[in-house]
Structures are given as C-alpha cells and as structure tokens.
Amino acid sequence: xxxxxxxxxxxxxxxxxxxxxxxxxxxxxxxxxxxxxxxxxxxxxxxxxxxxxxxxxxxxxxxxxxxxxxxxxxxxxxxxxxxxxxxxxxxxxxxxxxxxxxxxxxxxxxxxxxxxxxxxxxxxxxxxxxxxxxxxxxxxxxxxxxxxxxxxxxxxxxxxxxxxxxxxxxxxxxxxxxxxxxxxxxxxxxxxxxxxxxxxxxxxxxxxxxxxxxxxxxxxxxxxxxxxxxxxxxxxxxxxxxxxxxxxxxxxxxxxxxxxxxxxxxxxxxxxxxxxxxxxxxxxxxxxxxxxxxx
Amino acid sequence: xxxxxxxxxxxxxxxxxxxxxxxxxxxxxxxxxxxxxxxxxxxxxxxxxxxxxxxxxxxxxxxxxxxxxxxxxxxxxxxxxxxxxxxxxxxxxxxxxxxxxxxxxxxxxxxxxxxxxxxxxxxxxxxxxxxxxxxxxxxxxxxxxxxxxxxxxxxxxxxxxxxxxxxxxxxxxxxxxxxxxxxxxxxxxxxxxxxxxxxxxxxxxxxxxxxxxxxxxxxxxxxxxxxxxxxxxxxxxxxxxxxxxxxxxxxxxxxxxxxxxxxxxxxxxxxxxxxxx
Numbered sequence: 001x002x003x004x005x006x007x008x009x010x011x012x013x014x015x016x017x018x019x020x021x022x023x024x025x026x027x028x029x030x031x032x033x034x035x036x037x038x039x040x041x042x043x044x045x046x047x048x049x050x051x052x053x054x055x056x057x058x059x060x061x062x063x064x065x066x067x068x069x070x071x072x073x074x075x076x077x078x079x080x081x082x083x084x085x086x087x088x089x090x091x092x093x094x095x096x097x098x099x100x101x102x103x104x105x106x107x108x109x110x111x112x113x114x115x116x117x118x119x120x121x122x123x124x125x126x127x128x129x130x131x132x133x134x135x136x137x138x139x140x141x142x143x144x145x146x147x148x149x150x151x152x153x154x155x156x157x158x159x160x161x162x163x164x165x166x167x168x169x170x171x172x173x174x175x176x177x178x179x180x181x182x183x184x185x186x187x188x189x190x191x192x193x194x195x196x197x198x199x200x201x202x203x204x205x206x207x208x209x210x211x212x213x214x215x216x217x218x219x220x221x222x223x224x225x226x227x228x229x230x231x232x233x234x235x236x237x238x239x240x241x242x243x244x245x246x247x248x249x250x251x252x253x254x255x256x257x258x259x260x261x262x263x264x265x266x267x268x269x270x271x272x273x274x275x276x277x278x279x280x281x282x283x284x285x286x287x288x289x290x291x292x293x294x295x
Numbered sequence: 296x297x298x299x300x301x302x303x304x305x306x307x308x309x310x311x312x313x314x315x316x317x318x319x320x321x322x323x324x325x326x327x328x329x330x331x332x333x334x335x336x337x338x339x340x341x342x343x344x345x346x347x348x349x350x351x352x353x354x355x356x357x358x359x360x361x362x363x364x365x366x367x368x369x370x371x372x373x374x375x376x377x378x379x380x381x382x383x384x385x386x387x388x389x390x391x392x393x394x395x396x397x398x399x400x401x402x403x404x405x406x407x408x409x410x411x412x413x414x415x416x417x418x419x420x421x422x423x424x425x426x427x428x429x430x431x432x433x434x435x436x437x438x439x440x441x442x443x444x445x446x447x448x449x450x451x452x453x454x455x456x457x458x459x460x461x462x463x464x465x466x467x468x469x470x471x472x473x474x475x476x477x478x479x480x481x482x483x484x485x486x487x488x489x490x491x492x493x494x495x496x497x498x499x500x501x502x503x504x505x506x507x508x509x510x511x512x513x514x515x516x517x518x519x520x521x522x523x524x525x526x527x528x529x530x531x532x533x534x535x536x537x538x539x540x541x542x543x544x545x546x547x548x549x550x551x552x553x554x555x556x557x558x559x560x561x562x563x564x565x566x567x568x569x570x571x572x
Contacts, residue, residue: 014391016388016474017391034418034421101308108558115561121547124321167321231416231506235509254510258419270417281411
C-alpha cells in the first residue's frame with residue numbers, strides 16, 4: 001500500500017484537483033488567514049495607517065456591550081428556535097408518516113416556507129405583526145386579548161424574530177426526519193408489538209426514538225448552526241433595534257466592518273464566530289461517527 | 296383497534312390541517328393584501344377578499360418602482376452561473392479524492408473539511424477589500440466569484456462517487472478514456488442524483504443570500520431578489536403594504552413555481568444535502 005502510487009494516476013489526480021485547490025486557496029484559506037491577521041490590528045477601511053495590537057481587539061470584545069449583547073441575543077434566538085423547530089419537525093414528520101392519506105400534499109405545504117424568499121416573507125411577517133393594523137393583533141383583539149407590540153418592543157423582538165425563524169425552518173427539519181423515519185425497518189415495529197409494546201407510545205419509546213436518535217442529534221446540530229447564522233430577518237425588519245435589543249452576531253459583524261469600517265475589530269468578532277462554528281461542527285462530526293453504528 | 300382507527304386517521308388530518316393553516320397564513324395574507332387599496336389595508340378588518348380591487352395599481356408599482364424584471368434576471372443569472380461553476384470545479388476534485396490514489400490525498404480532504412467550517416460571513420472583509428482593489432464591486436461578477444468553489448460540493452460528490460463501482464471506471468480506462476473524460480462521461484451521469492441534489496441546495500441558498508450582495512452591490516439594477524426587495528422597501532415612503540406585498544409575491548414566485556413543478560427533486564435534494572452536510 002505504501003509508496004505504490006501509479007505516477008500516471010498521481011499526475012491525473014493533481015491536474016483534476018488543481019483548479020479546485022487554487023480556488024480554495026484564493027477564496028477560502030487566504031481570506032481566513034487575512035481575517036486572523038487583521039484581528040490583531042486596529043485596521044480601519046480606507047485608512048492606510050495600521051498598528052499591531054496583538055490580542056487587544058479580543059480583550060476589547062470582553063468589554064464591548066454591543067458584542068456581548070449580540071452574543072446573548074443570538075444565544076436566546078438559538079434557544080427559542082432550535083427546540084421548537086426540532087420538536088415540531090419531528091411531530092409533523094411522524095404525523096405525516098403515520099398514514100398515506102394526503103402524505104405528499106402536506107409534505108409540500110410544510111416545505112413551502114423553505115423555498116420562499118426569506119426577505120420577502122419577513123416583510124409579510126412585518127405586516128402580520130404590525131402593532132395597529134396587523135392581522136395577528138386584530139385576531140388577538142377579537143378573542144378579547146390586548147395587542148402585542150411584536151417587533152417594536154425590546155422585550156418581544158427576539159421572540160417575534162424567533163417565531164419567524166421557527167415558521168421558516170420547521171419544514172426543513174420535517175423532511176430530514178421523514179428521511180430518518182422511512183429508513184427504519186418496518187419489521188422492528190412488528191417485533192416490538194410481539195414483545196409487548198402494545199400502545200403507539202410504547203412503540204415510539206422502544207423503536208422510533210432509539211432508531212431516530214442519530215438523526216435527531218444531527219438535525220439538532222444543523223439547526224443550531226443555521227440559527228447562529230440568523231441575519232436576513234434582522235437586516236430586513238429590525239436592523240438590530242429597537243435600541244440594541246435584536247443585535248445578533250452576524251449583524252454586529254456587518255455593522256462594525258461595513259458601517260463603522262472598523263475592520264480590525266470586526267475581524268476579531270469574525271474569528272470568534274468561526275470558533276463558535278468550529279465547536280458546533282466538532283459536535284456534529286461526533287454525531288456523524290455515532291450514526292455509523294446504527295447503519 | 297379498528298374502531299379507533301378511523302378516529303385516529305381523522306385526528307391526523309385535523310392536526311395536519313391546523314398546522315398547514317399556520318404555515319400558509321402568511322402566503323394567504325401576502326396575496327390578499329397585494330390586491331387591496333391602502334385604505335382597506337388600514338381599515339383594520341380581517342376581510343381577505345378586497346372590496347375594491349387594487350391589483351393593477353399595486354403590481355404596477357411592484358414591477359416599476361425598482362427594475363423588478365432586471366432584479367429577477369440577475370438572481371437567475373447569478374444562481375445558474377454559481378451552480379455551473381461549482382459543479383465544474385468540484386466534480387474533478389471529488390473524483391480524484393474518491394477514486395485516485397495520490398500523495399497528499401488526506402491533506403487535500405482535510406482542507407475540504409476545514410473549508411466546510413468557514414462561511415462567507417466570516418471572510419467577507421478581505422473578500423470585500425480584494426473586490427474593491429480589483430474594481431469588481433458593483434458588477435454581477437462580484438456576486439459569482441466568491442462562490443466559484445463549493446467545498447460542500449466536493450464533500451458531497453466524494454461521498455457519492457465512492458459508491459460508483461471501481462470496475463466501471465476501470466472498464467472506461469480500458470476503452471482508452473482519459474481521466475477527464477471519465478469525470479464527465481462516466482462519473483457525472485452516475486453521480487447525477489448528487490449533482491441535482493446539490494444544485495437545488497445551492498440555488499436555494501444563493502437565491503436567498505442577502506449578506507454578500509448587501510456588501511458588494513449598491514446599485515439597484517445589479518441587485519439580486521433579496522437586495523432588490525430591500526431597495527424597494529427603501530424607495531417607498533409610507534406604509535404602502537399593498538405594493539410591498541405585491542413585490543413580495545413577484546419576488547417569491549419564481550422559486551416557489553420551480554418547487555411546485557419539481558417537488559420530489561427539491562425535497563430529495565434538500566434532504567440529501569442536509570443529511571450529508
């Protein structure tokens with residue numbers, strides 16, 4: 001095996017992967033290196049003078065109220081969106097899979113938000129959540145409940161954005177769970193029933209849940225990674241407001257780099273962002289390794 | 296068991312319909328509001344059918360306040376260019392990683408895994424600086440170039456190509472096909488499910504992307520749909536929800552139509568990309 005490479009094969013391999021490798025270097029690796037270097041400086045866009053600051057930009061982040069607020073809001077968004085969209089996605093997948101009646105019909109309807117332009121649908125939600133003319137508040141008033149200031153109050157804004165996020169991602173989680181459900185061997189259910197799992201609930205506990213465990217962990221990490229990247233709804237509807245109540249990670253990185261032009265500080269934030277993703281992906285690969293044991 | 300089965304089947308439909316109503320409500324209100332005059336939008340009733348039809352006025356505004364046709368064409372052009380280049384560059388590399396033995400293969404695959412980690416958001420600052428110094432800002436090319444390579448495509452294709460039998464490739468080699476010919480004439484047809492899955496994933500992602508266009512484009516006539524809608528919102532003065540909803544309908548329609556015509560391809564594509572990614 002060792003050092004028994006066929007020279008022709010090696011040459012072909014290098015030629016075939018060279019274009020991709022050059023692009024990877026130019027579009028991915030060098031820019032990442034540049035972000036790392038910039039994060040050690042006080043670079044400002046359009047200002048030629050650059051000073052080396054070492055880790056000072058990272059130390060600043062620990063006292064940066066805007067950044068810490070964004071970390072907190074992003075974490076809150078993840079905590080609101082992920083459990084709801086995973087549980088609802090699983091519930092819908094099981095309901096849809098339980099019977100053949102209208103199966104493709106419902107699957108398509110629930111998937112519709114995934115293929116709809118998020119910026120456009122965010123605009124629709126803004127109208128639905130309008131404090132005075134919005135249909136949601138009108139509906140609340142009809143049932144004798146008082147109006148809620150959804151996007152305009154700093155107490156509610158993350159919840160309102162999370163509601164839009166849940167609406168948008170449930171369908172995606174549902175199709176991932178559907179794929180997991182259809183791969184479960186039907187015989188397992190019959191076997192479980194013979195072994196005394198009479199109720200649907202006990203069959204869920206004995207068969208579905210353990211067999212779906214790897215899929216669930218996987219959907220969970222994918223959902224967290226996507227939720228951490230929340231940007232479109234914030235940029236369209238709140239731009240971090242009211243006050244700084246809906247500042248999220250990507251929004252403050254965008255503002256620091258492209259509005260305040262502080263690319264040194266923005267690069268430090270971007271490195272923290274990459275570090276967060278690194279941790280999540282490490283968890284995800286652990287999950288992938290676990291998946292192998294079941295298949 | 297059988298007696299309760301009808302009840303359970305009915306319950307399933309009721310629950311699914313309730314959920315569907317929640318999911319579809321924004322679409323219903325979007326279309327309904329796009330047909331109404333402003334006075335009716337502000338009259339605070341939950342009436343869905345307009346008393347006075349204002350569709351022509353609203354949709355005319357939607358199509359003319361920004362160059363909407365141009366924006367949609369930009370989106371289609373950018374998404375198609377991106378996906379074609381991504382497959383073009385990723386497939387040969389994925390084939391080499393999956394089927395050829397060469398020194399440094401593990402290293403290259405390691406780079407691919409590393410690349411999977413880094414989203415455009417994190418490296419937008421140096422990309423912006425590079426685009427500015429090369430004069431690419433405010434061109435359609437700047438929307439394509441950063442995405443020429445998808446490491447995710449390499450990863451997905453590599454997984455898939457591994458399952459193509461070695462004998463098939465050996466036979467093609469015996470027939471005198473070059474390695475490059477093998478990639479396009481043997482591997483691509485066999486990896487078609489992976490390629491179409493990736494195409495769906497890539498188009499949905501880039502059709503929706505706002506972050507990079509927001510940074511690199513400041514001219515309305517070069518905007519992609521998400522950025523175009525932001526320009527549309529900025530161009531309207533008051534709360535003209537009728538026109539805004541009409542614009543939302545026009546801009547959402549292309550991908551939704553595409554989805555409705557190719558549902559299986561979409562759902563399988565997103566599932567496959569989701570589970571492998």
